[in-house]
Amino acid sequence: MSASEIDIERIGEDVPLLEAIRTARAIRRLRPDPVPKALIRKVCEAGTYAPSGGNRQPWIFVAVTEPGRRAWIAERYRKAFRAYIGPAFERAEADPEFPPASLRNMRGALHLAEHLHEAPVHLFVAGWKRRAEPQLQALFPAIQNILLACRAVGLGASLTTAHRSFGAEIDAYLGLPEKTPSCALLPIGWPQGRYGRPPRASVDEKLFFERYAEAGDAD
Numbered sequence: 001m002s003a004s005e006i007d008i009e010r011i012g013e014d015v016p017l018l019e020a021i022r023t024a025r026a027i028r029r030l031r032p033d034p035v036p037k038a039l040i041r042k043v044c045e046a047g048t049y050a051p052s053g054g055n056r057q058p059w060i061f062v063a064v065t066e067p068g069r070r071a072w073i074a075e076r077y078r079k080a081f082r083a084y085i086g087p088a089f090e091r092a093e094a095d096p097e098f099p100p101a102s103l104r105n106m107r108g109a110l111h112l113a114e115h116l117h118e119a120p121v122h123l124f125v126a127g128w129k130r131r132a133e134p135q136l137q138a139l140f141p142a143i144q145n146i147l148l149a150c151r152a153v154g155l156g157a158s159l160t161t162a163h164r165s166f167g168a169e170i171d172a173y174l175g176l177p178e179k180t181p182s183c184a185l186l187p188i189g190w191p192q193g194r195y196g197r198p199p200r201a202s203v204d205e206k207l208f209f210e211r212y213a214e215a216g217d218a219d
């Protein structure tokens, strides 16, 4: 879709919130077509409505769209990702008992690593350090808002952090000062597949009233 075909003001505005939450699965197979900058701005604006400690709004968004720069980033992400998940992935592929949904998820993650340079937008979320520590937790509400906004406007997106093993080098490349490291990389683009409900355990296995009880405990 080109910028002229999209009504940036209206796109995504009528998507029911809870349905969007339930169907915002990680979309890692992306088309290489460009995403209008105004739409990137729109999903980042959703990020700015997140809560933050003392309303300090610690986030900085850097959207990398230029192909040469994406290739540079993707090379490092791939290296980091292979070192991190490679051995576990090989074990999983060889294990007939490995849950198929988890294997599918791993394959998707691997696909993203192999094709990251094709994702038209590499959106980095960075933020202020506090007491010399990166404040990842302070950025996650903004990150989740952006993922949900992508869902609403029909963009595919996922949350990744594997680039952080090359963090300092990548941050310098992005022009981020040492005091505001990048915490997440959201590859964004038009999805090849569809949104849908991701596999999740029932809330009934996760929710307890008044007191937690181990499975099998008597009431």
Ligand SMILES: Cc1cc2nc3c(=O)[nH]c(=O)nc-3n(C[C@H](O)[C@H](O)[C@H](O)COP(=O)(O)O)c2cc1C
Binding pocket: 024, 025, 026, 027, 105, 108, 109, 110, 112, 158, 159, 160, 161, 162, 163, 198, 199
């Ligand atoms: C803190 C955090 C870091 C993650 N880092 C990565 C990553 O580096 N690469 C990746 O492919 N998936 C990463 N994921 C996992 C996916 O983004 C996704 O949430 C997960 O696979 C579930 O996908 P689903 O919602 O489609 O079931 C990360 C998730 C979280 C919460």
